[in-house]
Amino acid sequence: MSGIFDPALFADAAIDAETRARNEALIAAARAAPDRWRFTADELRAARRAGFSPFRLERPSPRAGMLAAPGVGGRPDVPLRVIPPRDGPPRGAYLYIHGGGWMLNSADSQDERLEQLADRTGLVCVSVEYRLAPEHPYPAGPDDCETAALWLTGAGASRFGVERLFIGGESAGAHLAAVTLLRLRDRHGMTPFRGANLVCGAFDLGLTPSMRAQEVPLVLARRDTEAFVARFLQNGEDVRDPDVSPLYGDLAGMPPALFSCGTRDGLLDDTLFMAARWAAAGSQAELSLWPGGAHFFQGIHMPLAERSNREMDEWLKRMCDR
Numbered sequence: 001m002s003g004i005f006d007p008a009l010f011a012d013a014a015i016d017a018e019t020r021a022r023n024e025a026l027i028a029a030a031r032a033a034p035d036r037w038r039f040t041a042d043e044l045r046a047a048r049r050a051g052f053s054p055f056r057l058e059r060p061s062p063r064a065g066m067l068a069a070p071g072v073g074g075r076p077d078v079p080l081r082v083i084p085p086r087d088g089p090p091r092g093a094y095l096y097i098h099g100g101g102w103m104l105n106s107a108d109s110q111d112e113r114l115e116q117l118a119d120r121t122g123l124v125c126v127s128v129e130y131r132l133a134p135e136h137p138y139p140a141g142p143d144d145c146e147t148a149a150l151w152l153t154g155a156g157a158s159r160f161g162v163e164r165l166f167i168g169g170e171s172a173g174a175h176l177a178a179v180t181l182l183r184l185r186d187r188h189g190m191t192p193f194r195g196a197n198l199v200c201g202a203f204d205l206g207l208t209p210s211m212r213a214q215e216v217p218l219v220l221a222r223r224d225t226e227a228f229v230a231r232f233l234q235n236g237e238d239v240r241d242p243d244v245s246p247l248y249g250d251l252a253g254m255p256p257a258l259f260s261c262g263t264r265d266g267l268l269d270d271t272l273f274m275a276a277r278w279a280a281a282g283s284q285a286e287l288s289l290w291p292g293g294a295h296f297f298q299g300i301h302m303p304l305a306e307r308s309n310r311e312m313d314e315w316l317k318r319m320c321d322r
Contacts, residue, residue, distance in 0.1 A: 005272075005289075010263050015292030019304050023218060023264060023294055026054050030217035037227050041103050041134055048104055054219050055299040061111035067126075067159075069151030078144045078151075079129035081107035083114045091122035092164030092194075092320050095152050097180070099171030099296060101228030102141055103133045113299070113309065120313040121320065124160050126152060130176070134231040141232070142243065145180045146187075153184075153192040164320050166195045168312075170296050171220075171267070172228070174201025178246035178274070181254055195319035196257040197312055200296050203247040203270040205229050206239035214266030220295035222266065247274050251281035258286045258315045260308055262293015286315070 008014055015023075036044060051057040061083050069078040084090060096114060098105045107129035114125040130144035152165060169177045177196060184190040207225060214222045233244065242249030247270065257278055261271035271287070278285040290297065290308055298305045298312075 009289050009291055011291075014263075016304070018302060019292040019297075022300065022302050023292060026294060026300075027216060027218055029054070030219075036224075041132070041231070045104055048100075054294075055296070056112075056301050058108075058110060058112040060108055061115050063115070064108065064111060067156075069148045069156070071147055072150070075143055075147055076131075078147045079107065080148060080151075081111075081127040081129065083111065083118050083125040083127070085118040085122050085124065086115075087119070088122070090118075090124035090160055090162055092124075092162045092166060093152060093157065093160050094118075094121070094123040094125050094197075094316065095149055095165070095167045095177075095180075095193075096125050096127045097130070097145055097167070097169035097173035097176045098127065099169060099173040100132075101224070102138075102172045102176075102232040103228060110299075116309070117313055117316070120310075121316045123164075123166065123316065123320065124162070126156065133228075134234065137234040138232055138237060138244065142176060142179045142183070145176045146183045149180050149184055149192075150188070153190065165193050166197065166316060166319065167193045168197030168199070170199035170201070170298065172202055172232075174198040175203060175205075175246065177201075178203060178249075179243060182242055182246055182249045185253060191253055191255065193255045194322070195255050195316065197316060198257055198259050198271075198274070199298060199312070200261045200265050200267050201259075201270055201274065202267055203274040204239070204245045205233065206245060208247075208267070208269035208273060210269035211266045218264055218266075218294045219297075220266050225266065247277065251278050251283055254278060254281065254283040256284035256286070256319060258288060258312060260288040260290070260298070260312065262290045262295070262297050262304075264292050265295045265297075267295060 107127040131140040259275040
């Protein structure tokens with residue numbers, strides 16, 4: 001990670017016209033929409049499946065299959081959605097953890113994007129169907145991701161015939177990916193992943209300064225993050241516990257990571273702080289900042305998204321070749 005941020009990345013002048021127009025449309029749509037927090041979790045999930053969301057609605061992949069990671073220690077089995085590359089055997093496997101504030105979306109939410117990633121990188125994508133809050137609050141989601149990762153490092157790797165393993169996700173999914181890496185190292189003495197693709201992650205559930213200041217409803221405002229966290233953490237958990245907020249963890253021995261975030265994302269500081277702590281712990285960190293990008297703009301139809309997604313795929317290919 002470079003030791004100097006270019007201030008020009010954060011300037012209004014750095015935002016291209018199309019991104020600026022898209023942001024204005026997103027804010028206008030959010031202000032015109034009903035208050036999302038009047039609805040139940042099931043109603044919010046149904047609305048998102050019906051396309052009422054700033055994010056593109058992706059078609060199910062015709063080549064997706066389902067497996068299950070066996071639960072251990074009384075935990076339930078964890079469903080896994082598997083999307084192989086179109087051509088040839090996989091070069092490795094990518095454990096993908098979806099976002100959605102720990103309460104929305106599912107393992108098939110990003111099928112088209114995972115097809116694209118699989119075809120560009122040669123990695124078989126394994127998407128985790130973890131249990132969602134508020135019905136299943138912490139630690140259910142992290143437990144399921146840990147179960148999935150343990151399976152992939154053992155029987156899963158053998159099943160796919162691969163040795164190169166990667167992990168990633170966006171927003172709450174990036175949070176769960178970081179927690180999973182810490183759990184594998186601290187609970188199992190394992191550091192099996194060659195790279196982590198962490199996109200606009202929520203790494204401090206006590207809220208970083210940029211999130212506290214985010215009052216504008218550009219996909220994700222402070223009120224939204226507070227509501228998501230309140231549904232995820234229901235038993236007075238310490239927000240500085242690294243299993244809750246991985247920003248506070250010992251990050252020594254973590255794999256190389258690509259941290260991607262838009263400069264208009266309320267979770268910008270989470271990415272800046274986590275990338276800095278990752279590097280300070282002696283782990284390789286690459287930081288990719290996108291002028292004007294809203295929260296998880298990579299899931300919105302716009303040129304900025306394609307450029308960021310392609311960069312991630314190229315990074316994964318490079319890590320796979322190492």
